[in-house]
Amino acid sequence: MGVTKTDLFSDVQNEIAVAAKAFAHPARVAIIQYLLKSNACINGDLVQELGLAQATISQHLRELKEIGIIQGTIEGSRVSYCINPIRWEEIKSQFNGIFNQFKVPESGNCC
Amino acid sequence: MGVTKTDLFSDVQNEIAVAAKAFAHPARVAIIQYLLKSNACINGDLVQELGLAQATISQHLRELKEIGIIQGTIEGSRVSYCINPIRWEEIKSQFNGIFNQFKVPESGNCC
DNA sequence: TAATGATATTGCAATATTACGATAGTCTAG
DNA sequence: CTAGACTATCGTAATATTGCAATATCATTA
Numbered sequence: 001m002g003v004t005k006t007d008l009f010s011d012v013q014n015e016i017a018v019a020a021k022a023f024a025h026p027a028r029v030a031i032i033q034y035l036l037k038s039n040a041c042i043n044g045d046l047v048q049e050l051g052l053a054q055a056t057i058s059q060h061l062r063e064l065k066e067i068g069i070i071q072g073t074i075e076g077s078r079v080s081y082c083i084n085p086i087r088w089e090e091i092k093s094q095f096n097g098i099f100n101q102f103k104v105p106e107s108g109n110c111c
Numbered sequence: 112m113g114v115t116k117t118d119l120f121s122d123v124q125n126e127i128a129v130a131a132k133a134f135a136h137p138a139r140v141a142i143i144q145y146l147l148k149s150n151a152c153i154n155g156d157l158v159q160e161l162g163l164a165q166a167t168i169s170q171h172l173r174e175l176k177e178i179g180i181i182q183g184t185i186e187g188s189r190v191s192y193c194i195n196p197i198r199w200e201e202i203k204s205q206f207n208g209i210f211n212q213f214k215v216p217e218s219g220n221c222c
Numbered sequence: 223t224a225a226t227g228a229t230a231t232t233g234c235a236a237t238a239t240t241a242c243g244a245t246a247g248t249c250t251a252g
Numbered sequence: 253c254t255a256g257a258c259t260a261t262c263g264t265a266a267t268a269t270t271g272c273a274a275t276a277t278c279a280t281t282a
Binding site: 004005006008009010013014016017019020021022023024025026027028029030032033036039050051052083085088092095096098099101102104105 | 115116117119120121124125127128130131132133134135136137138139140141143144147150161162163194196199203206207209210212213215216
């Protein structure tokens with residue numbers, strides 16, 4: 001009924017799902033890529049950069065902050081956002097842990 | 112209004128968002144991990160493995176198939192699913208492309 | 223052929239996500 | 253202090269996702 005049954009799955013599986021949501025919307029991917037490029041930015045820049053309303057971007061930023069992949073500091077009347085290095089590495093290694101698990105079977109592909 | 116404005120974003124950004132959705136639900140993560148372990152499996156196994164209804168699992172499998180990350184072959188009355196190696200590498204390198212873009216700035220962290 | 227087993231599809235119901243206007247709060251100029 | 257700039261939050265509308273029972277398919281087996 002629209003409710004994800006998180007209790008059926010392991011902690012790791014739920015964590016990966018949460019982390020993946022950071023990348024599961026093109027606007028958030030765009031925000032992350034922009035942060036990677038500029039290595040710090042402000043919300044206002046993003047309103048120019050992406051074509052979305054200020055409220056929408058603010059909402060995506062909050063989601064990314066909740067996931068922990070970005071962090072923000074208030075700078076006067078502005079807010080500077082950047083990648084959270086600790087969390088970034090954490091998520092990166094969670095994904096690499098999965099990606100590196102796959103080896104093409106020697107006996108050719110199964111199906 | 113609930114509609115993602117895909118036209119605002121680049122192809123790559125949209126592609127990453129689609130790929131990320133494969134991992135954005137714990138059930139799909141669990142399915143992928145199970146496929147990684149068993150290196151081929153059948154739908155029925157998954158109904159035992161996860162606690163979800165058959166219809167629900169079939170739906171997740173279809174989504175993963177649409178994303179291309181898994182593939183299935185009909186084997187009599189059963190279906191064998193496995194990782195799609197080509198697509199797997201594709202998605203893996205898209206994510207690595209992002210993950211490796213981040214370097215902790217020498218001047219310490221910005222915010 | 224009929225019954226069985228394995229999957230897929232359909233048709234809801236419930237919740238989640240996306241988007242934005244309006245509004246509120248918080249600085250910084252002036 | 254006041255006006256303007258920048259962000260966050262609220263309320264709401266529209267669409268998407270999740271989950272499952274019921275049903276449909278299709279191959280196998282009796």
